Amino acid sequence: MKNLTIVAACLVLASSAVAQQGRPGRSANLQPKQTNQTRRGDASDMVLRKAAKEVARARDLLGHALPIYQGHRVAAIQETKDADKEIALGLRFDRNHEGRGAGAQAAQNDNDDPAKHSKEQVARSNRMLVQAGEILVGAKKQLQGAEHDYGGHRVKAVQEIDEALKQIETALSVVGYRR
Known part of the structure; x- marks a missing residue:
């Protein structure tokens, strides 16, 4: 016992x-x-999420601008959608190493004659494009500062933002805007 x-x-x-x-x-x-890698990944994810919000903000400005830029404003909008898609795919890739693309959006008209609008309307629209470009530059810097590659999607998002910036510059030149 x-x-x-x-x-x-x-x-x-x-x-x-x-x-x-x-x-x-x-x-x-x-x-x-908590490992350093986990904390860094969370911080890097936050950077991507913040950049995604900035890209969406820029796209909203582009969407509210006048349709007078011979398709370049619309192309910039599409590039921001593509950048958003890449950011989302990157975050999803980081979670489970796979992702699925988003569907295409409906096309917009962007071929109005600027003469149909007042000078003030065109100037306000141009400012929207300039502001959208500035926001995208900030989002690009945020993405470039992220620590992870996200399966290549972060780099692709930066490339999409670069394309959007080119389209914005071309759109502004179409209506004779000079900085």
């Missing part, structure tokens, strides 16, 4: 020692272990 009590006590002590050690990657209090 005494031996049985000693064996039971040893089993209780051994099981509590094993429980305190926990599983690999967990501390004694069962909290997930």
Whole structure:
């Protein structure tokens, strides 16, 4: 009987020692272990999410500008959609190493004659494009500062933003805008 009590006590002590050690990657209090890589990934994800918001903000400005830029404003809008898609794919890739593309959006008209609009309307529209370009430059810098590659999608998003910036410059030149 005494031996049985000693064996039971040893089993209780051994099981509590094993429980305190926990599983690999967990501390004694069962909290997930934070590695530098995990924290950096979360910070990098936040950078991409912030850049995505900026790209959407720029696209909103482009969408509210007048349709007078011979298709270049619309092309810039499409490039921002493509950049958003790449950012989303990158974040999804980082989570599970796979992604699916988004569907195409309906085309917009961008061939109105600027003379159909007042000079003030055209000037306001031009300012929208300039502001959208400035926002995209900021989003591009954020993406370039991210620490992860996201399966190449981060770089593709930067390329899409570069294309959008080229389209904005061309759109502004179409209506004779000079900085």
